[in-house]
Amino acid sequence: MKQHIIPAIRLTIACILLFMVAYPTLIFLIAKAAPAGGEGQTVVANGRTAGYLLEGQSFTWDRYFQGRPSAAGYNAAGSSGSNKGPSNPDYLKMVRDRIDSFVVHNPTVQKGEIPSDLVTASGSGLDPDISLKSAIVQVSRIADVRKLPREQVMLLVQRSVEKSINGIEKINVLTINIALDQLSKEK
Amino acid sequence: MEISGIIMMFIGAVLLALPLGRYIGKIYSGDRTWADRLFNPLDKAIFKFSGIDPSREMSWKQHLAALLTINLLWFFFSMFVLMNMSWLPLNPDANPSMSADLAFNTTVSFVSNTNLQHYSGETGVSYLGQLVLMLFQFISAGIGMAACAVVFLAMREGTTGKLGNFYHFFVKSCTRVLLPLSIAVAVILLVNGTPMTFKGKDQFVSLQGDTVHVSRGPAAAMVAIKQLGTNGGGFFGVNSAHPLENPNYVTNIVENIAIILIPIAMIFALGYILKRKRFAWMVFGVMTVGFLLLLIPSIYQESAGNPAIARMGISQPMGSMEGKEVRFGSVASAFWAITTTATSNGSVNAMHDSLTPLTGMFAMLGMMINAIYGGVGVGFLNFYIFIIIAVFISGLMVGRTPEFLGKKVEAGEMKIAAMIALLHPLLILAGTALSSYLYAHNPEVYASWLNNPGSHGFSEMLYEYTSSSANNGSGFEGLGDNTPFWNISCGIVMLLSRYLPIIGPIAIAGMLSAKKYVPESAGTLKTDTATFGIMVFAVIVIIAALSFFPALSLGPIAEYFGMK
Numbered sequence: 001m002k003q004h005i006i007p008a009i010r011l012t013i014a015c016i017l018l019f020m021v022a023y024p025t026l027i028f029l030i031a032k033a034a035p036a037g038g039e040g041q042t043v044v045a046n047g048r049t050a051g052y053l054l055e056g057q058s059f060t061w062d063r064y065f066q067g068r069p070s071a072a073g074y075n076a077a078g079s080s081g082s083n084k085g086p087s088n089p090d091y092l093k094m095v096r097d098r099i100d101s102f103v104v105h106n107p108t109v110q111k112g113e114i115p116s117d118l119v120t121a122s123g124s125g126l127d128p129d130i131s132l133k134s135a136i137v138q139v140s141r142i143a144d145v146r147k148l149p150r151e152q153v154m155l156l157v158q159r160s161v162e163k164s165i166n167g168i169e170k171i172n173v174l175t176i177n178i179a180l181d182q183l184s185k186e187k
Numbered sequence: 188m189e190i191s192g193i194i195m196m197f198i199g200a201v202l203l204a205l206p207l208g209r210y211i212g213k214i215y216s217g218d219r220t221w222a223d224r225l226f227n228p229l230d231k232a233i234f235k236f237s238g239i240d241p242s243r244e245m246s247w248k249q250h251l252a253a254l255l256t257i258n259l260l261w262f263f264f265s266m267f268v269l270m271n272m273s274w275l276p277l278n279p280d281a282n283p284s285m286s287a288d289l290a291f292n293t294t295v296s297f298v299s300n301t302n303l304q305h306y307s308g309e310t311g312v313s314y315l316g317q318l319v320l321m322l323f324q325f326i327s328a329g330i331g332m333a334a335c336a337v338v339f340l341a342m343r344e345g346t347t348g349k350l351g352n353f354y355h356f357f358v359k360s361c362t363r364v365l366l367p368l369s370i371a372v373a374v375i376l377l378v379n380g381t382p383m384t385f386k387g388k389d390q391f392v393s394l395q396g397d398t399v400h401v402s403r404g405p406a407a408a409m410v411a412i413k414q415l416g417t418n419g420g421g422f423f424g425v426n427s428a429h430p431l432e433n434p435n436y437v438t439n440i441v442e443n444i445a446i447i448l449i450p451i452a453m454i455f456a457l458g459y460i461l462k463r464k465r466f467a468w469m470v471f472g473v474m475t476v477g478f479l480l481l482l483i484p485s486i487y488q489e490s491a492g493n494p495a496i497a498r499m500g501i502s503q504p505m506g507s508m509e510g511k512e513v514r515f516g517s518v519a520s521a522f523w524a525i526t527t528t529a530t531s532n533g534s535v536n537a538m539h540d541s542l543t544p545l546t547g548m549f550a551m552l553g554m555m556i557n558a559i560y561g562g563v564g565v566g567f568l569n570f571y572i573f574i575i576i577a578v579f580i581s582g583l584m585v586g587r588t589p590e591f592l593g594k595k596v597e598a599g600e601m602k603i604a605a606m607i608a609l610l611h612p613l614l615i616l617a618g619t620a621l622s623s624y625l626y627a628h629n630p631e632v633y634a635s636w637l638n639n640p641g642s643h644g645f646s647e648m649l650y651e652y653t654s655s656s657a658n659n660g661s662g663f664e665g666l667g668d669n670t671p672f673w674n675i676s677c678g679i680v681m682l683l684s685r686y687l688p689i690i691g692p693i694a695i696a697g698m699l700s701a702k703k704y705v706p707e708s709a710g711t712l713k714t715d716t717a718t719f720g721i722m723v724f725a726v727i728v729i730i731a732a733l734s735f736f737p738a739l740s741l742g743p744i745a746e747y748f749g750m751k
Contacts (some may be wrong), residue, residue, distance in 0.1 A: 001188055004256040010237040011354060012260055015361070018233070018319050019325040023366065024383075027373045027408040031383035040390070040403050041430065049391045052401055054380050054430040057393045064394070068513070068537075071212035076401040077309050077388055079425040081510045081538035083665030085495045085643035087750050090510075115503040116492065120509040123428030123537045129513040131505060156642045164436040167188030168505070177394055 014057050045178045050074065056128040056173060063145045064104055065130070066181065067173040068117055069098060072125025079186060082121040095119050108140045132161055132169040134177070146184050189518035190486075192436070195524065198636060200444045200451060207364075207448065208455025209531045215336040215351075216460055226363050233358055239263050241355035247697025250337050251690055253353040254330060257685075258298055261323065262361040262364055265294040268314070268319045269564055275451065278313035279387025280402070285311070292322075292674035299685035300562060302420030302533055302660035303677060305669040309424055314385060320420060321409040325369075328416030328449075331564030332360035334689045335453060338571060339460045341696035342592055344704065350427070350697065353422065360496035360564075364449065365416060372411035375441050380434045383407040387682035406432060414445035417562040419533030419660040427523075427536040428512055439515055439536060443523055446532045450560035453567050461592075465715035470570065473720045477559045477727065485546040485671040493543060494750055510538030521546060526535035528553035540638065540663040546751065547663070550652055554657035556731045557611065565685075568692040570723075574714070575604040577694060577723040581712050590711060594699040607691035612734035614680045618652035619738060620647075621676070636673075638665025642749065646742035655680040655725025 020096040031038025041053040043071045051057050056067045058074040067074075071082035084091035103111060115133040135157045143150040163169050200326040214221045228307065234241050245253070245259070268275065269290040273283050285293060289305055296303040297320050312320070319367060333356035339352050344516030377383060382403045389401040410432055413420050427433040427442055452469070458467025492503030517524075521539035527534055527552040539550055553559060558569035575591065579601055582589025590598040626633045637644035647663040654661055655677040662668070713719060 004253045007239045007354065008253070008257040008260050011233070011239065011257065011358075012264065014233045014236050015326055016322060018362070019366070020322040023325075024318060024321070024408045026370065026375070027383050027411075028385070028405065030374055030379050031407065033381075034377035035380055038377055038381075038407065039386060040384075040389065040401065041380050045394070046628075051391055051399070052389075052396055052431075052432050057399060058397060059395060061395060074399070076399055077384045078307065078402075079309065079423050079429050080307075081425055081428065081541065081664070083538055083540035083638050083663070084509060085540060085639035085641055085646075085665070085746070086507065086543050086747050087495060087641070088588060088639045091639075092495050092499075096436070099499060099501055102702055111500045112502055114500055114506065115502040116496055117505055117508040117513055118497070120507075122508075123512050123535075123541075124423075124425045124430060124509045126430055127512050127514075131513055133502075133504060133576070143362075147342050160614055164514060166192040166436050166516060166519060167422065168436075168513065170513050171259065174394070175307065181394070 014035070040098040043174060043178065050172050050178060053172070054128055055126045059173060059177060062141055063179045065120075065135055065142065065171070065173050068127045069119065069121045070127075071121045074126060076126060079124045079126055081123045081125060104139045106137065109137050110137070113137050128172050128174060129170040130173055132157070132171060135171045142180065146180070148183065148187065150156055152183065155178075156180065189516055189599070192519055195444075196440055196443050200447045202556070203444065204448055204451035205455055207387060209459050210453040211364060211456035212459025214363055215339060216741070221743045222363055229362055230358055230447070233362070234354070239354045241352050241358070243352055244349040245351065247341065247350055248339065250350060251693060253678065254334065254689070255686070258330065260300050261326070262294055265298060265319060265323065266290050267421070269293055269316055272313040272316045274682065275315050276314065277318070277385065279314070279385070282310055282313050282596070288674040289669060291313060292678045295678040295681045296566055297323040298327055298414070299419060299658055299681045300331055300418060300531070300565070300683045301585045301655065301658040302418045303655055303662065303681065304420055304660065305674055307424035308422050314404055316733070317404065317409060317422060318603045321412060324409070324412045324416050324418040324420065325365055328365055328412075328563045329357045329361040331414050331562055333357040333731070334363070334653045334693060335564030335567050336360070338568060338692050338696040339457055341700040343461055344593065364632070365412065366695045368415050368448075369408070369411040370443075372415060372441060372445055373407045376410055376438055377405045379438045381407040381410060382431055403431070410442070411445070413534060414442045414532070415449060417446070417450060417530050417532040417606045419527065421534060425535050425538070428538065433536055435514055436519070438678070439466055439519060441520075441536070443526060446526045446534070447530055449529045449562055449563045450566050455563060456514070457567065463643055463715060469715050469717070470719075473724050474559045476724065477556065478529055479552050481529060481549040481559070482522065485521045485525050486518055486545045488543045489521040494690065505684070507543050507617050510541030512536065512560040524550050525553060527661060529559040529561075530660060531557060531566060531657055531659045532576055533654065535661050535750070538664060539650070539661055540665045544747040545744040549647060550661070551653050551739065551743070552731065552735070553599045555611070555615070555735045556727055559658045560728065565658070565689065568688060570602050571692045572607050572688070573624065573726050576608060577719070578712065578714070579604075579728045580726065581722055585712070585713060587710055590705055590713065591699070593704045593707065595705060596699070600695045603691045603695050606728055607688050610687055611684065614615040614656040614684055615649070615652045616734070616738060618655070618680055619649045621640055622648045635667040638667070642745040646746065649738055649742050650678060652680060656684040658685050
């Protein structure tokens with residue numbers, strides 16, 4: 001063992017220089033050429049930063065499209081999932097309450113039309129997206145609250161769909177809500 | 188459509204692993220590669236600085252001495268940084284130092300390539316702490332690969348006791364395999380929006396007028412190596428479910444391929460080194476059959492959704508979405524869950540605690556077997572133990588002295604193999620039994636442990652020890668695990684389950700390589716056939732399934748039938 005100590009110490013120092021200093025410095029320099037210089041892409045609305053493109057934020061007002069329930073309360077400095085097991089009775093009650101509350105706020109929607117991603121918490125607590133179906137079931141409510149024609153809001157939804165290569169059709173909640181505010185302003 | 192995405196990921200990984208395996212095989216055999224001109228000067232500088240002669244051959248005992256010495260040194264280095272990082276530089280968010288028990292757990296976790304995290308990245312470590320942990324993600328993976336290289340060379344025909352130089356394998360694994368791949372993955376992540384900055388938290392006012400703080404940091408560099416080195420320790424608390432750590436489906440493909448790339452490539456490296464391609468394909472075949480048996484029912488279960496939610500009358504077009512992200516969906520999340528547990532990676536893109544019961548069980552089974560592709564290097568070492576046992580049992584069945592690759596397998600080797608094979612169930616089941624006992628007798632005192640009642644709560648404890656013993660690092664994260672009991676007990680489990688399964692196979696391979704070579708004859712057991720593959724598979728099923736079936740039936744199986 002003794003003969004290995006000195007080489008081990010020196011080799012560790014070499015590894016620190018290479019993997020803890022040189023490698024991250026290289027990636028840091030490359031990041032300068034990446035979107036937002038590697039500091040996180042922000043979204044600007046009305047001349048101020050309204051959020052991060054990739055991170056969801058809390059929308060509770062009826063006039064906005066609402067994102068997924070978040071166990072972290074959309075705290076972007078403390079991501080977290082609910083970690084509730086599928087059979088947990090408290091958890092199932094929570095989901096039932098969310099469904100009931102959704103039906104109250106969206107009286108035109110039948111229970112069977114509600115997609116589960118709208119009443120289950122995301123993995124990160126910061127999911128920026130909802131499924132296309134989850135956006136569609138909110139259209140009537142938003143159109144009514146904002147006194148916009150339903151077709152116009154539906155058109156906005158259709159235009160905001162991002163289809164990723166796995167075939168999932170999703171909507172970035174922050175982006176569509178900014179567009180929604182724009183739409184109301186133009187009216 | 189969602190299915191085609193995962194088929195693409197798997198085939199993509201195998202197609203990349205074939206040339207990578209050849210390349211790794213050349214590195215360990217000392218053959219020339221195209222990358223020599225680039226890396227020779229770098230490696231030479233490292234060896235010169237360290238005062239190491241990389242051409243000095245070592246015996247298997249010297250290999251182990253070198254391996255354990257450097258790991259011990261890393262232990263002290265990591266403990267020092269983690270317990271003092273509050274005042275050390277690169278701490279813009281003013282995060283605290285770790286308590287001694289948490290630092291012990293985290294140190295063992297990262298030095299042993301487990302990356303079990305009883306802290307949350309945003310609040311639990313400084314950027315310096317993250318960089319130190321990232322260093323361990325490189326070098327602990329390098330250690331696993333070097334240990335595997337020793338066994339590969341020992342299995343080669345005509346090696347007698349001289350098994351190459353440990354530092355040589357270690358440094359080359361890090362510089363020639365892990366480093367270039369990490370740079371490539373990190374660049375892809377950067378382009379897709381993963382941050383790489385040393386600035387602290389940002390702040391903005393949301394559309395509804397709330398003030399929101401946003402954690403950032405040097406994430407891209409760390410995410411790349413944590414995926415490639417079967418480490419799995421995420422930069423942010425929720426790992427690759429976090430939108431900055433895994434921004435979209437493209438990065439999900441890249442990160443998921445990175446999980447299984449090197450573990451699969453190591454099998455093909457073995458074929459190259461031994462010049463026995465058929466044997467490598469037999470190993471790959473057995474592992475892939477096991478992998479598909481875990482994967483297919485998991486995808487079915489997650490896509491089918493949660494039956495308890497179906498009864499509420501809403502629709503589940505995307506499957507079970509609790510703990511999952513919309514951009515990945517159920518199928519890609521199930522694929523990740525199985526790849527990450529089969530390989531000892533342990534990163535997650537969905538919360539495993541919220542998986543449907545049987546998927547949670549298949550994730551646990553992947554870790555209980557721990558040899559389906561497995562961790563970088565160590566996955567094959569575990570498989571090697573199963574091979575030795577299969578050779579021995581086959582030998583008994585035909586009434587001949589068992590031989591493996593021209594060497595007689597005798598009592599000494601078998602004792603080691605049996606001990607290593609039994610260590611894993613012992614650690615998992617004893618740990619779970621102890622914690623269950625404590626909880627059952629004092630449910631009020633330990634109420635903060637479990638986030639879910641009933642059999643799912645039992646599964647949380649079983650998963651934690653399984654993950655620790657498999658050096659995996661994923662968790663049923665509802666478990667309140669940052670307590671001295673969990674930090675210390677999981678730390679001890681990780682220590683034993685990392686080093687003994689490295690020492691055992693190296694000792695067996697070293698002892699076998701020193702024996703006289705027995706030429707193949709008509710009666711020799713052929714180890715590169717489908718028949719032998721089935722034999723190995725049967726050994727795996729018997730050891731894994733039978734040891735763990737009682738525990739699994741108390742946890743996920745009971746929960747599954749309870750929900751029917």
